[in-house]
Amino acid sequence: MVSIAEVSFIKIDRYYEYSEKDLVIEAYKQIETKVKDYIKPDVVIVSSGYAESIGKSSLSAVKLSSSLGFKGVRTFRIENGDNGGPSIYTAYSLIKSGLAKSVLLIGVDKFSDLASKQLNDVLAMNLLHDHEYHLGLTPHSYAAILAKLYMKKYNxxxxxxxxxxxxxxxxxxxxxxxxxxxxxxxxxxxxxxLVSEPLRIFDTAARADGAGIILLTDDEVAKKYTDTPVYLxxxxxxxxxxxxxxxxxxxxxxxxxxxxxxxxxxxxxxxxxxxxxxxxxxxxxxxxxxxxxxxxxxxxxxxxxxxxxxxxxxxxxxxxxxxxxxxxxxxxxxxxxxxxxxxxxxxxxxxxxxxxxxxxxxx
Structure with missing residues (x-):
C-alpha cells in the first residue's frame, strides 16, 4: 500500500512580500513539527504550473529542494498547468513500484505577482497554442459556451x-x-x-498564492511516522x-x-x-x-x-x-x-x- 504519513499547507492568500521559496518553507515547517524522527525523503517532487511564466525561474524543483536543506536527493518538477494530479500519480507510482520508500510532494504557485491582464494571458497559454491562444481566447470563453449549452439543453x-x-x-x-x-x-x-456572458466573477475560481506538502511513504516507513496513516x-x-x-x-x-x-x-x-x-x-x-x-x-x-x-x-x-x-x-x-x-x-x-x-x- 501507499500511505500518506503527513500533510501540511498554508492559508491561501496574496503574499506580495514572499517568494515561492518562502511559501514552501512555511509549509515544510509543519512537516518537521508533526513527524517524529523525520529523515530526508528518497525523492522530492514539485508540482508547479507556472514557475517559468510567472516566477521567471527554471530548475525550480532543485532550488526549492536545496532551500529545505536536502542534499543527494532525487528531485524533479512536474508541469501540467493547473492539474497537479500527475505529480500525485508519479509519487504513487514510485512508492508502489518499490523505487522509493518515501516521497515529499510539494505544490506551489504564486499568482499575486501579476496583474489580472497579464495573468489571463499566461492562463490562455493552456489552450491550443497554434491558434486559440493567438486568437485571444481564454478558458473563460470556453466555460461560458459550455454554460450556454447547458442552459439551453436543460432549460x-x-x-x-x-x-x-x-x-x-x-x-x-x-x-x-x-x-x-x-x-x-x-x-x-x-x-x-460579468466575466464572459453568462459567467460572472462568482462563477470563477479565486486564484491566489499557496504551498502545500504531502509526505507519501510505504507502509513500513509510515508506521515510524504516524499512528493514523491514510492509504492512497x-x-x-x-x-x-x-x-x-x-x-x-x-x-x-x-x-x-x-x-x-x-x-x-x-x-x-x-x-x-x-x-x-x-x-x-x-x-x-x-x-x-x-x-x-x-x-x-x-x-x-x-x-x-x-x-x-x-x-x-x-x-x-x-x-x-x-x-x-x-x-x-x-x-x-x-x-x-x-x-x-x-x-x-x-x-x-x-x-x-x-x-x-x-x-x-x-x-
Missing amino acids: VPYEYFANWPLKMHDNAVENPFAYLRFKTDLKTITSSQ ANVHGAIYEYIYDLSLPSIRLALNELKYTPNKNDIIEIHDSYSILAALELEELGLGEKGKSLLELDSYQINYSGGLKARGYPGGATAIYQLAEVVMQLRGEFPGKKAIGESGVVISADDLVTSSYISILKR
Missing part, C-alpha cells in the same frame, strides 16, 4: 449556477485556510461583474482534449480504469474552476441527475474546504491541497466543516477538465 436559468458559489462560500466560512471566507447571497452573485489506494488519469458537448470524457475514462464508482458517502473534492464545470463533474461522476446536480448539493460531502471557488485556486498546488484536505477529513483533523466517511475521492484537473486525474483514498 435552466443563469441563477441555477449560483447554487454552487452559494454552497462553496458557506463551506469556506468554517475553513481557516480559505482565501474567501465570507458568505454571499443570490443577489450579490447574479449582479456581480489508487490513482489514474486520462486526457480528452476537445470538448464537443456537455460530457467530460477524461473523467469517465479515468473512472473506467480505476473501476470505481463514487458514492454519496465518499468525501469528495472536485476541481470547480467554474460553476458549470462543477455541475458537469458531478454529473459525470454519477452523483447528480443531469440538469439538476446543483440543486442537490446537500446530498454530497463535496468540497467542504470551499473548493477552488472559495478556498482558493493555487495553480499546480491545487491537487496537493485537495488531497491533503481529504486526508485530514478521513483522520477527523480538518479544522473546517466536518465530513464523515471511510473513503475519499479527489478530482484533479485543468480549467476545462480536458486532463483529469482521480485519486482514491481509504482509512
Whole structure:
C-alpha cells in the first residue's frame, strides 16, 4: 500500500512580500513539527504550473529542494498547468513500484505577482497554442459556451449556477485556510461583474498564492511516522482534449480504469474552476441527475474546504491541497466543516477538465 504519513499547507492568500521559496518553507515547517524522527525523503517532487511564466525561474524543483536543506536527493518538477494530479500519480507510482520508500510532494504557485491582464494571458497559454491562444481566447470563453449549452439543453436559468458559489462560500466560512471566507447571497452573485456572458466573477475560481506538502511513504516507513496513516489506494488519469458537448470524457475514462464508482458517502473534492464545470463533474461522476446536480448539493460531502471557488485556486498546488484536505477529513483533523466517511475521492484537473486525474483514498 501507499500511505500518506503527513500533510501540511498554508492559508491561501496574496503574499506580495514572499517568494515561492518562502511559501514552501512555511509549509515544510509543519512537516518537521508533526513527524517524529523525520529523515530526508528518497525523492522530492514539485508540482508547479507556472514557475517559468510567472516566477521567471527554471530548475525550480532543485532550488526549492536545496532551500529545505536536502542534499543527494532525487528531485524533479512536474508541469501540467493547473492539474497537479500527475505529480500525485508519479509519487504513487514510485512508492508502489518499490523505487522509493518515501516521497515529499510539494505544490506551489504564486499568482499575486501579476496583474489580472497579464495573468489571463499566461492562463490562455493552456489552450491550443497554434491558434486559440493567438486568437485571444481564454478558458473563460470556453466555460461560458459550455454554460450556454447547458442552459439551453436543460432549460435552466443563469441563477441555477449560483447554487454552487452559494454552497462553496458557506463551506469556506468554517475553513481557516480559505482565501474567501465570507458568505454571499443570490443577489450579490447574479449582479456581480460579468466575466464572459453568462459567467460572472462568482462563477470563477479565486486564484491566489499557496504551498502545500504531502509526505507519501510505504507502509513500513509510515508506521515510524504516524499512528493514523491514510492509504492512497489508487490513482489514474486520462486526457480528452476537445470538448464537443456537455460530457467530460477524461473523467469517465479515468473512472473506467480505476473501476470505481463514487458514492454519496465518499468525501469528495472536485476541481470547480467554474460553476458549470462543477455541475458537469458531478454529473459525470454519477452523483447528480443531469440538469439538476446543483440543486442537490446537500446530498454530497463535496468540497467542504470551499473548493477552488472559495478556498482558493493555487495553480499546480491545487491537487496537493485537495488531497491533503481529504486526508485530514478521513483522520477527523480538518479544522473546517466536518465530513464523515471511510473513503475519499479527489478530482484533479485543468480549467476545462480536458486532463483529469482521480485519486482514491481509504482509512
